[in-house]
Amino acid sequence: MIELKNVNKKFGSGQTALDNVSLEINDGEFVFVVGPTGSGKTTLIRLLIRELLPDSGKIIVDKEEITKKNYKKISALRRKTGVVFQDFKLLWERTLAENVALPLEVLGLPGKEIKNKVNQLLDKFKLSDLAQKFPVQISGGELQRVVIARAMIAEPKILLADEPTGNLDPKTSWEIVKLLSDINSSGTTVLMATHNADIVNSLGKRVIRLEHGKIIKDEKEGKYER
Template identity: 50%
Template structure:
C-alpha cells in the first residue's frame, strides 16, 4: 500500500528533513505520525501524495513509484488518495457542494456522475443539509467535515491527514476523529500527522514517531510519547 525505502529529503537551502526513512503501511491500517515541531512529519506526509519529491530513496503508494512519477501522471496518483489539511483549504467563494464537486471536476469525472457522488459524500459526513452554504457560514468543525467529504468523494484507498484537528476545539476534535474511525472501519487506510496527545493515547493506533528526520519509534497501539 505505502512503502518507503531509505528515503532522504534535503531542501535547496541545505536543510535535511528526512534521513534514511524505511516504513511499510498495509491496506486498512490507521497510523499516527507524531514528533516534535520541525521533526519532518509534514515532509513525510507530503511525499506520499507527491507534493514533495525525495532527494534519494524509493516511495511506492498504491502501486505508483513516487520518485519516477511524471508530472502528468500525478493526477492519477491523487485519484486514489484523499488529503485533509489543518486549515481545511476550502475555496471560500464556493458552496459546500461546489467544493466537493470541484475535486471530481478537476480529474474529469463526467457531470452526470458528480451530483450523486457529492451528495453521498456530504451525507456520509452528516452535512447533506448544508450543501448550499458557503464556508464562511459554517463552523470550523463543519468546514473540516466538508474537507473530509471532498477527500472521500473519489472513494480513495488512502486518506492522508495533516493535523486535521489542529484548529478545532476538543469536543469537535473528537467528533472529527470518530468520523475518521468510521472511514477506517470501511477499509480505507489512514495516515495522520498530529500533535493531539489525548487522541493518540485514547485511540491507541499504530504510532510512528519521527525525530530529526528519522523514525525513532514504530509501535502497534502506541502512545504519543511527548509532552508538547
C-alpha cells in the same frame, strides 16, 4: 501498499526534513504520525502525493514507484490518495457542495452523477444542511468535515490527514477522529499527522514518531509521550 526505502529530504538551506526514513504501511491500516514541530510530518505527506521528490530513496504507493523521475501517473496517484491539509485549501467563493464536487469535476464526471455522489456523501457526513452555505458561514469543525468529504468524494484507497484537529476544541476533535476511524473501518488506509496526545493515546493504533526527520519509534499500539 505504502513503502518508503531510505528516504532523505533536505530543503534549500540544508534543513533536514527526513533523514533515512524507511517504513511500510499495509492496506487498511490506521497510522498516527507524531513528533514535535519541524520533525517532518508534513514533508512525509507531501512526498506521498508527489508534491515533493526526495533527494534519495524510493517511495512505492500501490505497487508503483512514485519517485521515478519519469513517473507519469500523478493524476492516478492523486485519485487514489485523498488529502486533508492543515490550511483546508477550500475555495472560499464556492458553496460547500461545490467544494466537495471539485475532485469529481477534475475527473470529468457528468454533472448529474457528480450531484448524486455529492448529495450522498454530504448526507453520510451529516452535512446536508450546510450544502448551500459558503465556507465563511460555518464553524471550524464543520469546515474540517467538508474538507474530509472532499478528500473522500473520489473514493480514494488512502487518506492522508495533516493535523486535522489542529484548531478544534476537544469534543469536535473527537468527532473528526471518529469520522476518520469510520472511514478506516470501511477499508481506506488512513495516515494522520497530529500533536494531539489524548487522541493518540486513547485510540491504541499504530504510532510512528519522528524527531528531526528520523523515525525514533514505530509501535503497533503506540502511545504519544510528550
